[in-house]
Amino acid sequence: MRIDVLVFDGFAEVDVIATYAVFANARGRGMPVEPRLVTADGAREVIGCYGTKYGDLSLWDPASARVLAVSGGWIKEEIERGVIPRQLAEAKALGGDHLVLAGIDSGSLLLGAAGLINGRPATTHRMDYGWLAEWAEVIDARIVDDGDLVTCGSGWLAGIDLAYWLLEPELGMTEQIVALEQWTGRDRQGTVWTRRSDG
Known part of the structure; x- marks a missing residue:
């Protein structure tokens, strides 16, 4: 499973590194995960916040990724510039229903600005609930799973919980994910709101 984690100048370093570390460790444990740090414009290097x-x-x-995880950071500038929101919209059009968009904390706002939420349930950093409400049905939860749109919020380490949540149903490897969680020394926190049904 290919997982792309989007970075850009001013991205929130904790959002990205903590989330990516879970995926990379899963790969190191033999799980079929291929995480990459990617840019939308082909830049080979960026500077974090x-x-x-x-x-x-x-x-x-x-077209080849299963998940595109979008970090937060200095996103007001990116939304005003408009380049990343446009590229996100193009990416989703190319990836179709197969591509899961994952907003890490304030990364959800970039998805909203891209027109990819449009009234759907989502969450973000609590300080940005009012802003997110321009595009989403705001849910006060750690993770909000609406199928091909999964968002997280409420803190620097929410991306770790998001990574666990994304891996478990995709891989069907619950025992291995629990072992990974125990190894990282961080138990999952907060409420998960989801439309998914086991039935």
């Missing part, structure tokens, strides 16, 4: 430079990045390929 705390000034750290990240290199050796790949251009995303939404």
Whole structure:
């Protein structure tokens, strides 16, 4: 399963690194996961919100990815610039129903600005609920799963919980995911709101 994690100048480093680390560790444990840090415009390096430079990045390929995880960060500038929202909309059109969009904390706002939420249930950082309400039915939950749109919020480490949540149903490897959770030393937190049904 290919998982692309989107980065851009000013991205929230904790959002990305914590989420990516879960996926990368799952791969290291032999799970069929291929995580990549990607950019929308083909940039090979970007600078995170705390000034750290990240290199050796790949251009995303939404046609072959199962998940595109979008981080938060200095997103007001990106929304005003409009480039990433436009590229997100194009990526979803290319990936179709197969592509799961995952908003990590304020990354949900980029999905909203891209026209990819449109009244659907979603969450983000609590300080941004009013902003998210422009596009979404705001749900006060740690994770909101609406099928091909999964969002998380309420803190720096919410992306870890999002990663666990995305892996378990996709891979059907509950015992391995629990072992990964135990190894990281972080139990899942908060409420999950979902439309998914086991029936």
